[in-house]
Amino acid sequence: MELDLIKGRHQNYNKHPSIIHFSLNKAATQYTGSVLEECAVENGMVPVSIHGYAFHTNFPYLDHLSAEEMKTYQHIFKPVGYLYSVFGGMIEGILDLEKYKIVLMVRDFRDLLVSEYYSVVYSHVSPWQQGNKYERFIEQRTKAKEFAIDEYAVTESNRIYHTLQRYKTLLTDKYPNVYMTRYEDMINDFRGWLNNLLVYCDLRVGEEFFNALIDRNEHLRPKDEDIQRHVRKGKCGDYREKLSQETIEYLNAKFSSMLLTFGYNNQ
Numbered sequence: 001m002e003l004d005l006i007k008g009r010h011q012n013y014n015k016h017p018s019i020i021h022f023s024l025n026k027a028a029t030q031y032t033g034s035v036l037e038e039c040a041v042e043n044g045m046v047p048v049s050i051h052g053y054a055f056h057t058n059f060p061y062l063d064h065l066s067a068e069e070m071k072t073y074q075h076i077f078k079p080v081g082y083l084y085s086v087f088g089g090m091i092e093g094i095l096d097l098e099k100y101k102i103v104l105m106v107r108d109f110r111d112l113l114v115s116e117y118y119s120v121v122y123s124h125v126s127p128w129q130q131g132n133k134y135e136r137f138i139e140q141r142t143k144a145k146e147f148a149i150d151e152y153a154v155t156e157s158n159r160i161y162h163t164l165q166r167y168k169t170l171l172t173d174k175y176p177n178v179y180m181t182r183y184e185d186m187i188n189d190f191r192g193w194l195n196n197l198l199v200y201c202d203l204r205v206g207e208e209f210f211n212a213l214i215d216r217n218e219h220l221r222p223k224d225e226d227i228q229r230h231v232r233k234g235k236c237g238d239y240r241e242k243l244s245q246e247t248i249e250y251l252n253a254k255f256s257s258m259l260l261t262f263g264y265n266n267q
Contacts (some may be wrong), residue, residue, distance in 0.1 A: 015255040021033060042203070117147075141221065153247055179201075
C-alpha cells in the first residue's frame with residue numbers, strides 16, 4: 001500500500017477529508033494510530049503508515065526533510081480518502097493542509113522523556129536490518145544504556161524542544177483547524193477522549209464498535225509497571241517519581257513556554 005502510494009499508483013475514491021495524525025514518540029502514538037485506523041476503515045478510508053514504512057526501509061523520514069526536499073514526495077498526500085498515521089514531527093511542504101483533518105496528540109514532555117528512556121533501553125522494537133535505520137537505532141540504544149535516566153532526560157530535552165517548536169510555528173500557529181489532544185485526556189477519560197476525537201475527524205462508528213474499543217482499552221492498561229513492555233506504566237506524572245528534583249527544575253525552566261503553549265502550565 002505505502003509503496004503504491006509513493007510510486008503514484010494507488011487510487012482511492014473515498015471522499016472523506018483525509019486525516020493526518022501528528023504526535024510525539026511515546027504519546028501513545030501507535031495505539032492512537034491503531035484506533036484511528038480501525039475507525040477510518042469503518043468509514044471506507046485507506047490507512048497509510050508512511051513513517052512506519054520509512055522505519056523499516058531506506059525511505060526517508062518526511063519530517064526530517066526541508067520543504068524543498070519534500071517537493072519530491074508531495075504527491076503522497078491527497079486531501080481526501082486517506083488516513084496518514086502517525087508522524088513524529090512536523091512535515092513541511094504538504095499542499096493544501098487546511099483541507100485535512102489534522103490531529104496533534106501531545107504528552108507532558110517530562111513524562112515523555114522518562115517513557116522514551118525506558119522504551120529505547122528496554123522495549124522498542126528495532127528496525128529491519130535491511131533498511132538504513134537499524135545501525136542508527138542500535139547506536140541510540142547503546143548510548144542510552146550508558147546514561148542514567150536524569151542524564152538522558154537533560155540530554156534529549158533539546159531534541160524534544162525542537163520538535164515542539166516546529167509544531168508550534170509550522171502547524172498550530174498557522175492552521176486553526178488543528179485538533180490538539182493530550183495523552184493525559186486519553187488516560188483519564190478514554191470514553192470522552194475517543195468520542196471527541198471521532199467527532200472532530202467526522203468518523204462514524206456503531207455503538208457496539210465504540211464500546212468494544214473502550215473495553216479493549218481497559219484490558220490493555222497495565223496493573224503494574226513492567227519496563228520490558230511497550231506500555232510500561234501508563235501513568236501521568238511519573239516523572240516526579242523517576243527524575244531528581246534538580247532535573248525536574250531544569251526541564252520546567254527549559255520547557256516553560258511550551259508547557260504553557262500545549263496546556264501543561266498548571267501541572
